[in-house]
Amino acid sequence: MAEHKVIITDCDHESMEIESRILDAAGISFAHKACLSEDDVVSEGQGATVFLNQYAPITDKVMRSLPDLKLVVRYGVGVNNVDLEAATRHGVQICNVPDYGTHEVADHALALMLALTRKIVLMNEAVHRGEWNYTKSIPIFRHSETTVGVIGVGRIGTAFANKVHALGCQVIGYDPKHREKPSRTLPAHIQLVGLEELLATSDVVSIHCPLDTARNLIDEAELRLMKQTAYLINVSRGGIVNETALDLALEQGWIAGAAADVAEVEPLPSDSPLLRHSQFLCTPHMAWYSEQAALELKRKVAEEAVRFLRGEQVHYPVNQLSYKI
Structure with a gap:
């Protein structure tokens, strides 16, 4: 096989051992860069056939250059x-790794849901202040009489739906990408409804869809549709929920609380008005993470590059091209 140049445009992982092992075994050399801007990518990426990419922008200018x-x-x-x-x-194949942290993200959404619905954080903080009084948690509702709305019923949304179904929750779903019919058969316990019905009916709404089909999907009008006792969870992407509208919803009590693992600007600014709400929980874009998922991600990224350079079919194409190396 001819030698091809692979460049890791940017990656903040502690070690490149997995990528190095897989690429070396295939006889493929690579360089690890620390690109931040499109100019960095253009400068550092000259002659590259393959990019392994974390955050650096891959723009029209980059690909033209x-x-x-x-x-x-x-x-x-x-x-x-x-x-x-x-x-x-430009004939550039884009791939991702959509299945490395499916259950981690679903588990994280479930953990955030339980923290909200069982008032775990609120009560833990009260106990640390010396308050031993469960009535401060009222009201709490039984999960087997709870309706959970899942926005986005792909891999992660379906995994989350299966987990809350196991708690006895009724599950309803809506998919912005496949509004009339999802791309695959769903479990029988997920009942598809329209977005307005999902928001008005659900006791918990959990978001599991990509940003490109759902920017500002949850804005002021949508938040006003939700129950005052309902909770909103977003472990998908910042920008799906309008943060100004969410701040207003929490301030005025349109909903009971919210939790997020993502923000429109990350890190979430320390002066974000969302942080003044005790009923807002936030984690630092970590839902994907487990030790096993982190290793799986690195392995699958490198293996996809090897497949492509060997002229094999890639496993995770995002755009559809007829091009082959």
Whole structure:
């Protein structure tokens, strides 16, 4: 096999041992860069055939400037930092790794849900203040009489739905990407409804859809549809929930609380008005993480690059090209 140049545009992982082992075994050399801007990518990426990419922007300018580039594999599910239209136009295959942390993200959403519905954080803080009084948690509702609305019924949304169904919850679903019919058969316990019905009916709403089909999907009008006793969870992408509207909803009591693992600007600014609400829980974009998921992600990114350079079919194409190496 001819030698091809692989560049890791950016990656904040502690070790590149897994990528190095897989690429070395295939006889593929690579370089690890620390690109932040599109100019960095253009400067450091000259002559590259493949990019392994975490956050650095892959723009039209980048692809116009790098005619040898034929594949970009993202460390993760989302491709927000990649211009997909330009990639297809320039014949650049974009791949992601959509299945490395499915259960981790679903588990995290479940953990946030239980923390909200069982008032875990609120009561823990009260006990630490010396208050031993369960009545401060009222009201709490039985999960087997709870309706959970799942926005986005792909891999992660379905995994989350299965977990809350095991608690006895009724599950309803809505998919912004496949509004009339999802792309695959769903479990029988997920009943598909319209977005307005889901918001008005659900006791918990959990978001599991990509940003490209759902920017500002939950805005002031949508939050006003929700029950005053309902909770909103977002472990998908910042920008799906309008944060100004969410602040207003929490301030005025349109909903009982919210939890997020993502923000429109990350890290969430320390002066964000959302942080003044005790009924708002936030974690630092960690839902994907477990030791096993982190290793699986690195392995699958490198293996996808090897497949492509060997002329094999990639496993996780995001855009559809007829091009082969």
